[in-house]
């Protein structure tokens with residue numbers, strides 16, 4: 001039996017059931033040397049006090065204060081790592097022009113390892129400080145630079161899913177940012193998979209490789225075919241963009257006469273480890289394909305407001321029990337925080353429900369019944385994300401990995417203001433979801449390893 005590394009004593013929130021939450025006022029969570037939760041006790045357990053005293057006497061007890069809340073780590077299902085320097089600017093163009101004018105020139109710079117090493121450490125640090133314990137990254141087309149991102153995740157202790165981007169369609173990619181050849185790119189991708197799996201210190205697979213066809217327009221059918229074969233061979237994760245905008249949806253129809261989900265399925269890219277970013281223009285048949293294959297959706301609400309030309313079917317996706325989590329889509333949206341994304345997801349659904357045009361009567365303006373709740377968005381950010389990456393994270397339950405953070409509502413520069421006599425447990429959780437900032441996050445653990453400690 002593995003040894004207990006530490007035990008945390010304090011209050012916690014988590015969401016075992018979509019749309020609901022659990023609050024434990026005083027709990028003791030024991031974590032073993034592998035970073036796995038081996039016991040979750042509350043005061044109702046007869047052994048509770050004895051265990052608390054035991055871990056205290058061994059100096060293995062981490063006791064939270066009354067203003068501190070233990071929460072599951074956040075899962076960001078869609079981050080463009082090389083776009084970090086672009087965050088907060090350049091969102092004035094539609095998707096196609098934004099890629100060509102701003103994004104591809106920036107991503108091309110990651111051929112330079114010095115530039116890579118200047119950017120990626122700050123990005124990983126920033127995400128961890130915002131409570132993102134697991135991140136699913138698009139890197140760039142450059143193998144060595146992409147491996148460096150995986151190495152950086154490992155170094156800072158973040159659960160990282162990293163993809164070397166593939167793009168080889170000459171009509172859609174600029175000459176300065178395109179694979180040398182499809183065959184070379186596929187070889188590089190296979191090497192990338194092997195190098196990431198074999199990284200020094202990655203025995204527990206904290207970082208994993210992800211096959212990453214950028215999206216249908218940037219890939220030839222040979223590339224999609226080759227990546228589909230690698231997905232079957234290595235059983236690794238796959239990530240891509242799916243039906244993100246009118247333009248992207250129409251491109252697929254013109255080229256293949258199919259939707260993105262149908263194209264990915266037909267090339268063997270839809271598996272229960274596939275993450276489809278955006279997924280705005282889904283048909284009923286797409287829903288069926290996604291459900292049948294067990295693929296997941298990364299909902300990126302803020303970026304959708306810039307690029308999607310439409311609102312996400314979040315309500316239907318949740319009601320249809322499709323696997324769905326949240327993505328920041330840095331830097332199609334500027335904010336590196338999945339707490340913020342929770343708020344965006346709710347806002348996005350409310351705008352959809354209400355509609356926008358003041359020239360229309362209220363009852364014809366929006367799509368009634370399409371809102372989602374704060375608890376549903378938080379569920380997506382934790383449990384939904386965990387299911388998408390196929391990791392046991394997002395809940396404080398025995399057998400789950402201890403990926404967690406401590407939110408302190410009493411830090412001097414806090415936006416969260418809790419009054420115990422006035423705020424119910426649900427009020428407190430909603431306040432934390434909506435008002436939490438990185439200054440409130442004082443501790444972060446990934447797989448039982450303390451990676452942020454303020």
Ligand SMILES: Nc1nc2[nH]cnc2c(=O)[nH]1
Nearest residue numbers: 080214215241303329332
């Ligand atoms: N939001 C977003 N959509 C894309 N579609 C293809 N590439 C991208 C990208 O970098 N960001």
